[in-house]
Amino acid sequence: MLIRKPSDIKSSEITSRDHYVDRRSFMRGALSGAAMLGAAAVGADRVADLISPRTSALAGTKLETVKSPLSTTGETLTTYQDITTYNNFYEFGVDKGAPSKNAGGLPTRPWTLKVEGLVNKPQTFDIDTLLKMHPLEDRVYRHRCVEAWSMVIPWVGYSLSELLKQCDPQSKAKYVEFHSYFDKKVEKWYYEDAGINWPYTEGLRMDEAMHPLTLLTMGLYGEVLPNQDGAPVRIVVPWKYGFKSAKSIVTIKVTDKQPNTTWNLQGANEYGFYSNVNPTVDHPRWSQKTERRIGAAFYDQRKQTLMFNGYGDQVASLYNGMDLKKNF
Amino acid sequence: MNRPTLIILKTAVWIACLWPIGLLVYGAFTPNGLGPDPTARIEFSTGYTTLMLLTIGLGITPVRRLSPHLNWMIKFRRLVGLFAFFYGTVHMLAYVALYAGFSVQTMLDDIAKRKFITMGVATWLLLVPLALTSTNWAIRKLGGKRWNLLHKLVYIAVICGVIHYWWQVKPGVILPLPFTIAVAILLLARPIQTALLKRKAKAAASGRQVVQRPG
Numbered sequence A: 001m002l003i004r005k006p007s008d009i010k011s012s013e014i015t016s017r018d019h020y021v022d023r024r025s026f027m028r029g030a031l032s033g034a035a036m037l038g039a040a041a042v043g044a045d046r047v048a049d050l051i052s053p054r055t056s057a058l059a060g061t062k063l064e065t066v067k068s069p070l071s072t073t074g075e076t077l078t079t080y081q082d083i084t085t086y087n088n089f090y091e092f093g094v095d096k097g098a099p100s101k102n103a104g105g106l107p108t109r110p111w112t113l114k115v116e117g118l119v120n121k122p123q124t125f126d127i128d129t130l131l132k133m134h135p136l137e138d139r140v141y142r143h144r145c146v147e148a149w150s151m152v153i154p155w156v157g158y159s160l161s162e163l164l165k166q167c168d169p170q171s172k173a174k175y176v177e178f179h180s181y182f183d184k185k186v187e188k189w190y191y192e193d194a195g196i197n198w199p200y201t202e203g204l205r206m207d208e209a210m211h212p213l214t215l216l217t218m219g220l221y222g223e224v225l226p227n228q229d230g231a232p233v234r235i236v237v238p239w240k241y242g243f244k245s246a247k248s249i250v251t252i253k254v255t256d257k258q259p260n261t262t263w264n265l266q267g268a269n270e271y272g273f274y275s276n277v278n279p280t281v282d283h284p285r286w287s288q289k290t291e292r293r294i295g296a297a298f299y300d301q302r303k304q305t306l307m308f309n310g311y312g313d314q315v316a317s318l319y320n321g322m323d324l325k326k327n328f
Numbered sequence B: 001m002n003r004p005t006l007i008i009l010k011t012a013v014w015i016a017c018l019w020p021i022g023l024l025v026y027g028a029f030t031p032n033g034l035g036p037d038p039t040a041r042i043e044f045s046t047g048y049t050t051l052m053l054l055t056i057g058l059g060i061t062p063v064r065r066l067s068p069h070l071n072w073m074i075k076f077r078r079l080v081g082l083f084a085f086f087y088g089t090v091h092m093l094a095y096v097a098l099y100a101g102f103s104v105q106t107m108l109d110d111i112a113k114r115k116f117i118t119m120g121v122a123t124w125l126l127l128v129p130l131a132l133t134s135t136n137w138a139i140r141k142l143g144g145k146r147w148n149l150l151h152k153l154v155y156i157a158v159i160c161g162v163i164h165y166w167w168q169v170k171p172g173v174i175l176p177l178p179f180t181i182a183v184a185i186l187l188l189a190r191p192i193q194t195a196l197l198k199r200k201a202k203a204a205a206s207g208r209q210v211v212q213r214p215g
């Protein structure tokens, strides 16, 4: 369980932003007798936080950001509430609401990210170094899950290529592999997926990893990432299904072999290595022609899915001459 | 069981059966009441409730056989079954409207390509004749034997429902396991109980005649 250090977050910061007041944990807190006693003294939402140390651990910290020309425009942003309570992060439970309740214990500080493999300058980066290494950009991206739902998310970070360049990949390097944090003591819910090989592993082709849209992500809505969204550092690849964007990464391994990725191992006929958003390639479980926009009313959720999630202008050339039905 | 107790029980069962749809209707009319993904909330909640009610319905006979004091349970089997059909139908209609957007082509595609949908449709189709023949009139018209035989379809339906659930979740996800275990136990309970009753009856046969209750 995580008890937040007072220095991590000022209580004034929590209460000033109504986004943060999670009604459910408020209720949970308010319903319990202990909370009732404490509520008078400290304020009910603060107590709810102590009882159920959830979501926004560390996430109160504002980040200094700059605008980015690579940001998607013309879309309504999904609310902070929805982005932080509707998560697939199976290490913390299969239910969409589970990560926001269970991820509080993820030890996001201290945190290091190791870059190894076929690089001339293998390095281990501290999270605080990563936050300062390059100006942090606001990048609004559409996010399309393979389960046929989607969001529009204002991430904060910079292109992964900035990090990789520092490590100087060798010419043999063809692929990049990402490993997520995994500790059975912290992520006690992993057993809900008896069959999955942890830690979570994802991968990209080198040119995909070096593409400017591929984001090394450390923030959301101008603030430090909440744990359930992959704190303290994750990958975001906006033209691929969400599971390609590994959360809470600890290792980046540069290789010459196509990595074995977690969902591909679970079901190769369902989750290809590429997994580009593609309305013309069907998934055995979900039609990929349409998607449900999170946060819209039930009669207004369905939208057409765009090829490469609408980023075709920027990324289609990566796949020139490839049969995307075969390499799904 | 006396009349007031029965009325209280009936009211409680009705409230319990209407609760899930009540939550959905209430949610539909409150801002953000159905959560971040209303379509999924409606579809998952109705599918889950259908399977829950079918499983409960399946459990009534084996549980009531445990004690003569539980005989009143049989009075609720039809109600539970019809509610299962009701939720299954809302689930199906929600799919037609919110997933397929009323497109016949999409539905045909889904039925042909997505085996979990194929199995869902099969499950629902199996429930239709059961709901249609749930009236006293139909029971009389068919005769007890044939009616009983027809309503054995519910065993197949609930198994299909469980398979539909397994095929709907991602490989490795074991959410349908509790239902699978419950349904397996309830299905196995019947032949085991029958065998036990037969043995008891045989043992007692020397003494008095034991009449086995039907159902």
Ligand code: HEM
Pocket (backbone or CB within 6 Å): A147, B040, B043, B044, B045, B046, B047, B048, B050, B051, B054, B088, B091, B092, B095, B099, B117, B119, B120, B121, B122, B123, B124, B157, B158, B160, B161, B162, B164, B165, B168
């Ligand atoms: C016309 C028939 C049916 C269709 C088209 C259908 C379709 C669906 C769909 C689209 C989903 C959600 C998939 C997703 O969003 O990823 C679902 C889930 C589900 N359905 Fe059905 N279904 C049908 C009949 C049934 C019946 C009769 C039952 C019950 C026996 C049932 C039980 C379930 C269950 C338990 C779930 C998962 C709920 C959860 O995850 O909590 N379905 N079905």
